[in-house]
Amino acid sequence: MPLSTQSQGDDEQYVLVANLDNARNLSNILKAITFKDHAIFTATTNGLKVTVEDSKCLQANAFIQAEIFQEFTIREDLVAFQINLTVLLDCLNIFGGTTTPGVSTALRMCYRGYGYPLTLFLEEGGVVTVYIIHFWETKSS
Numbered sequence: 001m002p003l004s005t006q007s008q009g010d011d012e013q014y015v016l017v018a019n020l021d022n023a024r025n026l027s028n029i030l031k032a033i034t035f036k037d038h039a040i041f042t043a044t045t046n047g048l049k050v051t052v053e054d055s056k057c058l059q060a061n062a063f064i065q066a067e068i069f070q071e072f073t074i075r076e077d078l079v080a081f082q083i084n085l086t087v088l089l090d091c092l093n094i095f096g097g098t099t100t101p102g103v104s105t106a107l108r109m110c111y112r113g114y115g116y117p118l119t120l121f122l123e124e125g126g127v128v129t130v131y132i133i134h135f136w137e138t139k140s141s
Contacts, residue, residue, distance in 0.1 A: 016043050016079045016111040019071040023107035023122060026064065027092040030085060033060035039085040043074050052085065079111065083118060083135040091131045095124045 011017055020026055033039075033052050042049045047065040066072040095105050108121040120131040 011073065011110075013112055014073075014110045015075045015113045016109070017071060017073040018043075018048065018069045018107075018109045020068075020107045020109075021070055022104040023092045024105065025068075026107065027089060029062050029064060030089055030092070033062050034085050034089065035060065037084055037086050038082055039088075040080060040082050043079040044077070045074055047072070076113075079113070081111065081118065081135055083133060087133055088118075088120075091120050091122070091133065094122060094129055094131075095127075 030039075030050065033050065035058075036052050036054050038052075040051045040053075042051070045066065047063055047068070050062045050064075051059060052061075053059045092105075092107070103125065105122055105124040108123075110119045110121070112119075117132045117134045120133065122129045122131070
């Protein structure tokens with residue numbers, strides 16, 4: 001997949017870069033914990049934790065280990081942000097969740113840090129779509 005193998009010279013500007021050869025894997029995990037619109041993403045060197053909470057009474061967590069990603073680069077000890085999960089899922093499924101054998105949607109997720117949006121690069125069959133998702137920050141160190 002071009003997104004997971006290409007060298008991007010401006011990666012140094014990002015505090016978080018995560019590549020997946022199949023965005024559907026992440027989409028399926030996120031669907032399993034989606035019962036509210038917003039989620040808190042927390043990235044450490046171990047991986048990406050996604051937390052969805054309802055009124056501090058009900059909480060669902062998903063943890064995606066760093067080894068699952070083809071590339072997982074984090075330049076700070078902890079990177080956290082809150083994002084609209086519904087919007088993120090819509091972006092991840094823009095190509096319709098292809099089930100054709102041998103065809104998958106590659107994902108490159110990049111985040112520059114506090115005050116910047118989350119940028120998604122999705123590629124399927126040579127077509128690249130870029131999404132810039134603005135959100136509310138929770139914390140970043």
